[in-house]
Amino acid sequence: xxxxxxxxxxxxxxxxxxxWDAGYGYRSxxxxxxxxxxxxxxxxxxxxxxxxxxxxxxxxxxLQEMARxxxxxxxxxxxxxxxxxxxxxxxxxxxxxxxxxxxxxxIFQDFEVRFLRKNWESELRSRIFRSPSNxxxxxxxxxxxxxxxxxxxxxxxxxxxxxxxxxxRHQRPLINLHASDMASLSRFEFNQRQxxxxxxxxxxxxxxxxxxxxxxxxxxLSPISxxxxxxxxxxxxxxxxxxxxxxxxxxxxxxxxxxxxxxKKRPYIHLLDGGLSDNVGxxxxxxxxxxxxxxxxxxxxxxxxxxxxxxxLMVSAETAPDLNQYTLNEIPGLSRVSRALIDIPINRYSMxxxxxxxxxxxQWRVQLRQRPEGVPNLFAPDADxxxxxxxxxxxxxxxxxxxxxxxxxxxxxxxxxxxxxxLAGSHLLRNDPxxxxxxxxxxxxxxxxxxxxxxxxxx
Numbered sequence: 001x002x003x004x005x006x007x008x009x010x011x012x013x014x015x016x017x018x019x020w021d022a023g024y025g026y027r028s029x030x031x032x033x034x035x036x037x038x039x040x041x042x043x044x045x046x047x048x049x050x051x052x053x054x055x056x057x058x059x060x061x062x063l064q065e066m067a068r069x070x071x072x073x074x075x076x077x078x079x080x081x082x083x084x085x086x087x088x089x090x091x092x093x094x095x096x097x098x099x100x101x102x103x104x105x106x107i108f109q110d111f112e113v114r115f116l117r118k119n120w121e122s123e124l125r126s127r128i129f130r131s132p133s134n135x136x137x138x139x140x141x142x143x144x145x146x147x148x149x150x151x152x153x154x155x156x157x158x159x160x161x162x163x164x165x166x167x168x169r170h171q172r173p174l175i176n177l178h179a180s181d182m183a184s185l186s187r188f189e190f191n192q193r194q195x196x197x198x199x200x201x202x203x204x205x206x207x208x209x210x211x212x213x214x215x216x217x218x219x220x221l222s223p224i225s226x227x228x229x230x231x232x233x234x235x236x237x238x239x240x241x242x243x244x245x246x247x248x249x250x251x252x253x254x255x256x257x258x259x260x261x262x263x264k265k266r267p268y269i270h271l272l273d274g275g276l277s278d279n280v281g282x283x284x285x286x287x288x289x290x291x292x293x294x295x296x297x298x299x300x301x302x303x304x305x306x307x308x309x310x311x312x313l314m315v316s317a318e319t320a321p322d323l324n325q326y327t328l329n330e331i332p333g334l335s336r337v338s339r340a341l342i343d344i345p346i347n348r349y350s351m352x353x354x355x356x357x358x359x360x361x362x363q364w365r366v367q368l369r370q371r372p373e374g375v376p377n378l379f380a381p382d383a384d385x386x387x388x389x390x391x392x393x394x395x396x397x398x399x400x401x402x403x404x405x406x407x408x409x410x411x412x413x414x415x416x417x418x419x420x421x422x423l424a425g426s427h428l429l430r431n432d433p434x435x436x437x438x439x440x441x442x443x444x445x446x447x448x449x450x451x452x453x454x455x456x457x458x459x
Contacts, residue, residue: 009140011147015204015227017195019023020235022171025192026202027162028086029303031172035076038172040304041358042073042083042310042442046173047281047445048093049350049391050215050274052409055092057116058317059419060107061425062390063100067108068343068426071442084173088281091275092317094177094211095157100117101166101175102158102207114157115308116418120411123156124149133140150212158211163190164314176284178274179213187277187284188269190214197260198226198269201232203457214274223270230263237261249290257291280316280350282357295364299378308380311438312361315425316391318350319405354389361387388435390428400424 007309023029033039048059066081073083089097095115100107127148128134137143166175177190188194190210195202212223240260245251260266278284292298299307365385371377395401404424407417429435 002063005286009137009399010142012227013205013209013224014195014198014200016227017199017201017227017233017235020196020199020233022196025195026167026174028174030167031170031174032087034171034305035074036078036082038083038229038239039074040085040306041072041303041308042311043307043309044080044084044313045086045088045285046313047316048082048089048090048097048316049281050093050279050315050409051319052092053116053120053413054404054407054409054417054421055317055410055422056095057413058390058425058428059089059093060096060111061422062313062429063096063425064108064422065429067105069079069439071439075317077436086176087173087231088176088178088284089214089252090178090279090281091215091217092411093315094175094214094274096157098177098207101173102161104171110133116325116413116453117415118156122412123152124411127152142202142225144224146212146216146221146224146312149221150206150208152208153211154206154208156183158207160206162204162206163210166207167203177210177214178278178281179210179271180274180277181256182270183266184256184259184279186253187274187287187458188213188226188266188271189284194195194257196233196235197230197237197257198263199229200229201236202224202312205263206433212272216271217275223272226269226271228263228266228269230261230266232263240293245291246293247290249287250293253287253291259352262409272323278353279318280281280314280353280357282312282314283405284355285312286353286356286360289360295367296378305378306380307378308383309386309438309441310379310383310385311388312357313388313429314354314357314391316350316354316389316393317409317421318393319409322367323405354391361385384441385436386434388429388432388438390425390432391436392424393430394428394432397422398410 029349034247038044049055052385053067062267063081066084067079070081071078071083087097087101094105096111098109124145128138128145134148138145174191178407179188179190180186181188190205192202209224212221213220216223237258241254245254260269289295289298292301368379392401395404403420405423407413
């Protein structure tokens, strides 16, 4: 009976795509600009990093501040958050990103109660240890703790909704949730472009499965597996996957995506925490641009037109090493060593990504200035690029920095920790020089004009 039960608990997370259609599903071209929502003219691409609930709280604090920031754009009074076009989200950052994409402004009424001020670790432990049915299911080699976490998220946060429900809303922002492919060590994105390659229908996938996949930190949560249906839907690889790419980054990304085209060699895709391949969430911008060819071609693929201001907003809850834990002449224990094995590559990789992003922005600004006159271009003649860094590494108060860095990267925060992170998100955004330059260039009094307040809903 145990063996039969284990075989029975074999969930198929993703559905096959009956027939490939380049215009179908959850992709940017199916979320058009609007007069009251986000436009193409002011194009904001945000990244919400990993880092457990502290990353969720920091990202939510930034969203609150964007909602409190009035702008006048294309003759209409809006809030800055209304112009949010795309969010690349990883691990802890995936929860506020997905909730905002699904429910819009409702996030400002109940996200704190439903997520930030709940002990999700206690909820998960309770489901695992107090449920005899889950004991049996966990004996199965095809079912793990991350599946139980996905079920918990589905019931308590995302209310059974799928990516198809995001398509039906026809509203931005588009969210790109990132997990890490255990085999290729690369990013796996939850958008229909990625799912086209494996002939799978993302619209049928629950949002909770994607959020759990991008949060499946090794040792704490099990991987989540996707079935590869490549070759069954008539998918025609675009030229960027077939033709030789001119840069090393472009060739690497093309190779990673091409590896999915052979379902016999790769019948299953096993996914872990997205922070292992890109904890900041901006590496996707760099790799996609290298794969497609250049900045303009990237936004052509996204369907954007007449961009006047391109804004990249990085929200990172990155931790700094605590040197006080290593003052004794003792061999560090297994728990500390395991954490270091994860933190070391993530922190070093994230630092490199931030530096590369700064360098790329400088190059793209030069390319915009050097465009020949009279040649059609989706960027307006006066187009500019902004890079806003709302990351904990930018906190200038030593005491506040120490307090924030000491908040653990788990899924349980105290009310005091939530309050500090929300305030930090607000201050980091408002005090960033590039944010202030953007507001000045928008030509309004957004820093001083009062708007309806966004209130925190505490229990």
